[in-house]
Amino acid sequence: MARIGYARVSTLDQDLDLQVERLKAEGCSIVRSEKVSGGSREGRVELETVIQFLRPGDDLVVARLDRLGRDTRDVLNIIHECEGRGAFVTVLDPHVSTRGEMGQIILTVLGMVAQMERRFIKERQRDGIDRAKAAGIYQGGRSRIDRSEVRRLRAAGLGPAAIARQMGCSRMQVYRLLSDD
Structure with missing residues (x-):
């Protein structure tokens, strides 16, 4: 039985170090990480690699549920795929695992909360942009490439x-x- 960690941040300028350190401290012998949006499974090559690597009894470990995904359906599909391989999913914050029935229920609720939080963030962002445009101060996102x-x-x-x-x-x-x- 192996504990395999998965760390993710959404943008290239964010740092993975804290997640990786925490996963290693929790006994993850392998930690895969990537810098890609969690809004969908598209482009998440490292996550796909981890799932394909899982064997019966293994444990996929993430620091927080939103690192696994921001959409309830995606999170539940990922958990379902892991279970189909005989593996478990453990979230460190709050500590929940699919090893028990209550863990399944709690992860479903947390997945719904993560999705709702994502919608709220997008709504607040859109409201802020609309206000800035109305005030004539909206300048768009910063250029990342010279x-x-x-x-x-x-x-x-x-x-x-x-x-x-x-x-x-x-x-x-x-x-x-x-x-x-």
Whole structure:
């Protein structure tokens, strides 16, 4: 029986260290992590790897339920897949495990709360943007890629893939920036 940890943050500038340390302290022999939104399962390669790796009796451990997912259906599907492999899911904060019947019920309720919290965050964000637009102070999100550097690299003869590698972003982002010009 192995304890396998899964850590996730939503954006590249967030830090995984606290989650990883906590999972290791809880006895996770393997910890997989990724920086990707938890809004859906799409693009969550490390989570998929962990699930495929699970064997009967193993325990998938996450620091908080929202690290597993922000949508109740996704969380329940992940738990169902783990159980289908004979494995368990343990959430450290609050400490809940699918090893017992009450754990299943509590995780379902917590999944619903996580989804509701996500909706509230989006509503507050939308309200704030609407107020800022009405006041004429909305400036949009900050640019994460230096557009002038992308243009300079392109002018120097680099292709989109090489630019993406050098800038630490996806080719699609480079294509979008170049098509905006």
